[in-house]
Every structure is written in C-alpha cells, then in structure tokens.
Amino acid sequence: MNFPNDLFLDGGYRAAADGRRIALVDPATEEPFVEVAAATVSDVDGAIRSAHAAWEGGWRDLAPGKRAEILYRVARVLREHNEELAQLERRQVGKPIAEARDEAGLAGRVFEYYAGAISQFGGQTLPVGRGGFDFTLKQSMGVVAAIVPWNFPLPIAAWKAAPALAAGNAVVLKPASISPLTAIKMGELAVKAGLPPGVLQILPGSGSAVGDALVTHPLIRKVSFTGSTEIGRRIMELASRNLTRVSLELGGKSPNVVFADADWEKAADTSPMSVFANTGQDCCARSRMFVERSVYAGFVERFVAATKKLVVGDPALDSTQLGPMASGAQRTTVEAFLADARARGSKFATGGGRPQSRGFYLEPTVLLDVGSSDRCWREEIFGPVVAITPFDDEATMIREVNDSPYGLSGSLWTRDLSRALRVSRLIESGVLSVNCHNSVHVEAPFGGYKTSGLGRDLGMAAMDGYTETKNVYVAS
Ligand code: NAD
Ligand code: MN
Secondary structure, rough: OOOOOEEEOOEEEEOOOOEEEEEEEEEEEEEEEEEHHHOOOOHHHHHHHHHHHHHHHHHHOOOOOHHHHHHHHHHHHHOHHHHHHHHHHHHHHHOOHHHHHHHHHHHHHHHHHHHHHHOOOOOEOOOOOOOEEEEEEEEOOOOEEEEOOOOOHHHHHHHHHHHHOOOOOOEEEEOOOOOOOOHHHHHHHHHHHHOOOEEEEEOOOHHHHHHHHHHHHEEEEEEEEEEEEEHHHHHHHHHOOOHHHEEEEEOOOOOOOOOOOHHHHHHHHHHHHHHHHHHHOOOOOOOEEEEEEEHHHHHHHHHHHHOOOOOOOOOOOOOOOOOOOOHHHHHHHHHHHHHHHOOOEEEEOOOOOOOOOOOOOOOOOOEEEOOOHHHHHHHHOOOOEEEEEOOOOHHHHHHHHHHOOOOOOEEEEEOOHHHHHHHHHHHHOOOOEOOOOOOOOOOOOOOOOHHHHEOEEOOOHHEEEEEEEEEEEEHH
C-alpha cells in the first residue's frame, strides 16, 4: 500500500522545512508502519501565504457554477477512491473497515451537498427607508484554518473543507498528528479533480508545535476547530488577538433517556452502538443513560446482553463492529477512568478489561451505581464506557441531564408524542434524536451548547459561518 506521507501544498507533495517526521502506529498491531512529514511554523506561514494568493488570484472570483462543477468532481473522485481511503483510515486509527467505507462515502456526500448548496446560497434584498435599494452580499473571508481530530479524520476534514471552499474561501487544514493520511489523500484527490493548487493545503503535524502559529497568523480569517474542550478554549483565547472568527466543535457527555412507555427493548438492543461505536471515541457518544425505574432492571439486562454480542476484533474484517482504540495513550486515559470507577465502588456489569494482549483494545464496559459527582459521570471519557442510572420523574431527570458542562447530543425514547416534544425543548443540547440515535445529517446543523462548542458544522449553517455579510445601500 502507498501512503501519502508528506505535506500537500500548492498542488504537490513536499517534505517539512526541517525534514521532521512522525511515525504512525497501527492500533491493531501496535507496529509503526509509516513516517509522515510534520509541518513546522515556517511551513505554516508558507502554506497560508500561498493559499491567500490562490484565493485572491482566482478562487474568490470564480463563477459559482464553476466552483460547483469542481466540487461535484471532487465528490466523484473521492467516491472512486472509497476503498483506498477506507483502508488508510482503518490502518491509521483502527476503524472497522465497514465503518471506514461508510465514512469515506459520507465525505463524498458532503462535497456533493455543498456543490449543490452553492446555487442556493446568497444574500437578501431589504426594505429600508424610501427610495434607495438595499441588499446583502455573502462574501468569502479569505483563508480558513481547519483543525481536525483523530476520531473521524476524513469526514470531519470534509465537513470543514467542503463548505469553506463552497463559500469561496481557501483552506489550510491540519489533521491530528496520529491520523493525517486520509486528509492528505483528500487534498491530493481534490487537485486531481480540478481544484486549483493552493486552494486546499494539507499540513500534517503536531498541534502543539504549529497550532499557535496557525491560529494567530494575520492572514487567517477563521479557525474551524473540532477537538477537545481544553484545546478549544486555548484556540478561542489565541483567536481573540486578531478577532479571528472561530467555530468550535468540542467534547460531549451526551444523555440517552429511556421512558417506560417507550419501545425499551428496541432501545436496549440499539443503544450499545450509540456509545460503543468507534470504540466510544465519538463526541456524540451517549455515555450517560437515564432509564425510568419501572423498566430499569429489564433494560440493563437486555443492554448488557446486546453489549456482549458486539464483535470486537481486527478492523480489517468486514464483520468487526469495534476495533482497537486509536492510540495507546487514549486507552491509558480511559483505563484511568475505569480505575476511578473501581475505587468508588461502581459495579461493572460487563467489560473493564483488555480482550487481547496485542493492539490497543478495550472491552465495551457498562457501569452501574456511578455517583453523580464521580469522574465517570461528569467527564467525557472518550472510550467504550457507559454509565446507566434509573430515574423516577421527568423534571428531576431533566435537571440531572442538564447538570453537565456539555450539551452536544442526546437521545430520548418514548411513545408519548407530547412528552417527546416537551423534553426535546428542555434538554440543553445542540442535537437530539427521538427513538433512534442518528445525530449527523449532512443537510442539518451540527454542534453544541455550553462547553460543547460554538457555531455549527454541516447544513447551510456551516456555509453561512464561512462568509462575511456585507450590506450595500444604493441611493436612487
Ligand atoms: P485534541 O483537542 O487533542 O486535538 C484536536 C486537533 O487539535 C488535533 O489536530 C490536534 O493536533 C490539534 N491541536 C492540539 N493542540 C493544539 C494547539 N495548541 N493549537 C491548535 N491545535 C492544536 O482532540 P482529539 O484528542 O484529537 O479529539 C478528541 C476530542 O475531540 C474529544 O474531546 C471529542 O469529543 C472531540 N470531538 C468533537 C467533535 C464534535 O463535533 N463536537 C467531533 C469529534 C471529536
Ligand atoms: Mn487529544
């Protein structure tokens, strides 16, 4: 297999200015398999300057129809390379191959959606005063910095690049240091598809090494970040220097609420994947479960049985549902949470251990009797761990659901339509699903309340976030 392992700048592959490289480790085998160039501060500066030149020199003023045509071609070329992209993703983060194929497909779909969105996106004419004519223009901003995490490397790279490009910006994209391959490949394929060189620059490397330079660069007009709340805070602080716009998609501790009147058997059968999918490394993971007391015991039994049936194993196999964690460091972090749960006397209904000695595997783990001030209840674990608790009345449950600094996602299960609508309004969360767990739709805005973030990815909302609004008044 060929690995795209350099910076992708100005339409071609380049080594880093100081030749530095970072070794990637296959999470399923713990073996290093490729070394990837790591951008330096001077690479960041060069990438931003030539992105700015590419924006000013043509991309900004390209006819919308032409921009759409190019993005449609990018979507098609991504689809044609689905298997290659999926294998790269599997290799670098241990993602089960079936899932990786779906996610590569989603990346194509995102480019297609925003290619189409171009023709539906524009300003308004407004009734001001008498006489004159007032209208708004939606204008591109310039160079957008996109900073992407390692849990969904390709889809999130596409979520940011596609709407920013569709709105007429240039993009400098930094993937996470452990998962650069699919983003680099996306950059290469986009140019193959006809995107002008320099308009989409891919800078693999370490966030701590180049993050500040990227965020504070005077030619960066907006930073679109997905990652931890901790780094999100730092980016917002740094961005305040130049009043650089930010959108932040951050952590979560999302609830999954099951009322006794629901089809709770279906909820029990399907909820394990709402938290354990991607081995729990999902900002939307429904990691706090609230189950109405009259069905609690039956629900837990059925949920645990469904969890034990999940196929954990080699991500290269089509049948695998859960692969290893993406890194040894992330597994260590999660195991510290489990040690805390043990020390506090929580009950492990299943899981808690390493299912095999090779690879960064961790069993899907179901915790009961977790105290409301325990770390496993309050903090984002970002691993295959769920805590389940019973509840007695709706109002108290909603208070407990909202007693969290986070507010990203969540599910609720009930057959009572009025209750579904009432509770949906009261939960502080950017995204909710009723009687299912689907929270991500290309067409719909995605993002968080409170410390889960600021701004929205996806939908027309994301495209709007990559523009400035100019108001023009013409006297008559
Ligand atoms: P992270 O914050 O450690 O890293 C995210 C990105 O930021 C990486 O590219 C990293 O290299 C970069 N970075 C690190 N330090 C930086 C700095 N000082 N300046 C600029 N960039 C820097 O997050 P992670 O560990 O990659 O991802 C896990 C986190 O992401 C979890 O908290 C998860 O909930 C969150 N996440 C959120 C969403 C969402 O849409 N809300 C989606 C996926 C992941
Ligand atoms: Mn991290």
